[in-house]
Amino acid sequence: MNGIKTENKMSSRDAILSRIKTNKPDLLELPIINVDVFADSRNIVDEFVLKVEVSGGHVIKASTTDDIFNQINTMFPEGKVKYTTLENTAAFNTVDFDTFKSQKALENLDVLVLESDLGVAENGAIWIKDTTLPMRVLPFITKHLIIVINQTQLVPFMHQAYQKIATEDNDFGVFLAGPSKTADIEQSLVIGAQGALSLTLFLR
Amino acid sequence: MNHSEAATIFNKNEKKVNWHDKALWFVRHKRDKSAHSVEGWEELRNLGQGIKAHTLSNLDNYLIQFEENALKNGVQVHWAQDGDEHNRIVHSILKEHNAKKVVKSKSMLTEECHLNPYLEADGIEIIDTDLGERIVQLAKETPSHIVLPAIHKTKEEVDELFQEHLGTKPCGGDPQYLTGEARKHLREKFVNADAAITGVNFAIADTGGFVVCTNEGNADMGAHLAPVHIACMGIEKIIPKQEHLGVFLRLLARSATGQHITTYSSHFKKPRKGTKMHIVIVDNGRTEQLSRPDFRASLQCIRCGACMNTCPIYRRSGGHSYDATIPGPIGSILSPGKDLTKHSSLPFASTLCGSCSDVCPVKIDIHTQLYKWRQIITKETKQPYVKVMSMKMMGDIFSKPTKFEKVGKVARWSLRNLPKGIINSKPNVWGKERDLPSGPVESFDEWYKNRK
Numbered sequence A: 001m002n003g004i005k006t007e008n009k010m011s012s013r014d015a016i017l018s019r020i021k022t023n024k025p026d027l028l029e030l031p032i033i034n035v036d037v038f039a040d041s042r043n044i045v046d047e048f049v050l051k052v053e054v055s056g057g058h059v060i061k062a063s064t065t066d067d068i069f070n071q072i073n074t075m076f077p078e079g080k081v082k083y084t085t086l087e088n089t090a091a092f093n094t095v096d097f098d099t100f101k102s103q104k105a106l107e108n109l110d111v112l113v114l115e116s117d118l119g120v121a122e123n124g125a126i127w128i129k130d131t132t133l134p135m136r137v138l139p140f141i142t143k144h145l146i147i148v149i150n151q152t153q154l155v156p157f158m159h160q161a162y163q164k165i166a167t168e169d170n171d172f173g174v175f176l177a178g179p180s181k182t183a184d185i186e187q188s189l190v191i192g193a194q195g196a197l198s199l200t201l202f203l204r
Numbered sequence B: 001m002n003h004s005e006a007a008t009i010f011n012k013n014e015k016k017v018n019w020h021d022k023a024l025w026f027v028r029h030k031r032d033k034s035a036h037s038v039e040g041w042e043e044l045r046n047l048g049q050g051i052k053a054h055t056l057s058n059l060d061n062y063l064i065q066f067e068e069n070a071l072k073n074g075v076q077v078h079w080a081q082d083g084d085e086h087n088r089i090v091h092s093i094l095k096e097h098n099a100k101k102v103v104k105s106k107s108m109l110t111e112e113c114h115l116n117p118y119l120e121a122d123g124i125e126i127i128d129t130d131l132g133e134r135i136v137q138l139a140k141e142t143p144s145h146i147v148l149p150a151i152h153k154t155k156e157e158v159d160e161l162f163q164e165h166l167g168t169k170p171c172g173g174d175p176q177y178l179t180g181e182a183r184k185h186l187r188e189k190f191v192n193a194d195a196a197i198t199g200v201n202f203a204i205a206d207t208g209g210f211v212v213c214t215n216e217g218n219a220d221m222g223a224h225l226a227p228v229h230i231a232c233m234g235i236e237k238i239i240p241k242q243e244h245l246g247v248f249l250r251l252l253a254r255s256a257t258g259q260h261i262t263t264y265s266s267h268f269k270k271p272r273k274g275t276k277m278h279i280v281i282v283d284n285g286r287t288e289q290l291s292r293p294d295f296r297a298s299l300q301c302i303r304c305g306a307c308m309n310t311c312p313i314y315r316r317s318g319g320h321s322y323d324a325t326i327p328g329p330i331g332s333i334l335s336p337g338k339d340l341t342k343h344s345s346l347p348f349a350s351t352l353c354g355s356c357s358d359v360c361p362v363k364i365d366i367h368t369q370l371y372k373w374r375q376i377i378t379k380e381t382k383q384p385y386v387k388v389m390s391m392k393m394m395g396d397i398f399s400k401p402t403k404f405e406k407v408g409k410v411a412r413w414s415l416r417n418l419p420k421g422i423i424n425s426k427p428n429v430w431g432k433e434r435d436l437p438s439g440p441v442e443s444f445d446e447w448y449k450n451r452k
């Protein structure tokens, strides 16, 4: 294009940047986000539960960790490959972390239980970050995903969520809302596309 | 082929057109419901517009900052001036890693650059992993919508396609079964991939990170399993700070499908241990669009597809009729900037109703820009003789009140009295596929004067 030599990477970089410099408009101001204009009177716990369900997830209110794991064991009885990253629950694991080094074992993972410290009421999104995740692919490749979160860790909007994670240094993180889904065949919603087939949320 | 000729072909199957029209209008409704549930939605749109406009006015510096931070994060950064250079860069990265099998999640940019045929020519297998994109890839077609790539396909067509390529059983187009089979097929591709390519929804200057949004989880399945991740982005994907994601993630999914957020909004910053991450930053005509004061706002687009879903022309003509990677209203203001002659019919594929500008989450004045392109196209490209003459005649009539009155009288009388065969005769394109109304007895002017 335009007879520009493109072998040299530096030259493409500089050519693009200099064209931008010439072609951009005069500097416009960056608007400031005033979060107050978005405030509504909704109860954030109710709103969060509603939005998780809208996105295809199930919400179960729970009291203690023991209670949660008892319920999970009833939902997914013997014979399933289960793994959790929660503290003091190692007895729940049917495999240890080293098994995930093989692709096959990864693919066989049935149930993964994670903990989150941030949920967003307006859309039911839950923040899962690298530091609490032994492998990035786990919440996507598992068949069933279970997340435990405290009510006190919910915020109303995405703005507050980003305020909260601004101080963290995450190499990878995901806002996750519901199980994977698609409507690519004639707009019919199908739960369970390439990622997890189901999402259950335990709200403490 | 111009837009109206291509649209005529799409309209041959009336049942399908009606379904297409209704399905997209339903998505538009879901968008409304979702947007109206947000307190301060208009303020959110103002912020989206303001942040993007500011970013464009300082784009070079933000790109430099982004690159600096990405490099610090251990990510390799490449720059491409056009589609061809982009393809060569991606190809050389794959070669370097000896990658033969590649999985790709949705990226309109790689469509725009025609990456797939480029890689396939060298024997590299490249699999589109978004279900809709996989469907059109198997059908050897292109996406007809930027968010719903296979919206032009019926479930029966998908059924047949999967039987042929994936060996599925005939199922009468059962979406559940077909999606399940696609899941199995794609799992195998993810697990065996040598490299993953993704697009970028937002790239954050002050962290060097980037965000990819999907519902299916395909971008994550690819990127977290393969040893190499290549993310391709246009220069306009930059936003200044991470906190700005709060604005854009609130706008994007609600505008696109009516969801409150996509299932996965994945924030990538550093490669995982033992793997490589590359970012390719692409111009391909964007800096030129930036130079046009009337059209530069089109670079604010966050690719939600709302303008397509709401457009009465798009819904009834289908994405392929635009013969461009980005169809619909936004495509019609981007494409002429790339090739004015080839895409000269697109700005006319609009009623100028303005619905696109009303729904656009970053407040691009789409219909105004369509109108401005029309002015340029009419001046710079040759217009058909009939159009030139009729415009001249109309201009003459409209400028002379007495003449206008006389012609009006004749026209009203004709509409009431002439047989349909004459009114709807060939030269009258308005009479195609529809009956004209019966002419009123008096003009507005007469009615106004005679009213009591």
Ligand code: SF4
Binding pocket: B255, B300, B301, B302, B303, B304, B305, B306, B307, B308, B330, B356, B359, B360, B361, B362, B363, B364, B366
């Ligand atoms: S122009 Fe606006 S409405 Fe259309 S796809 Fe882009 S952001 Fe969405």
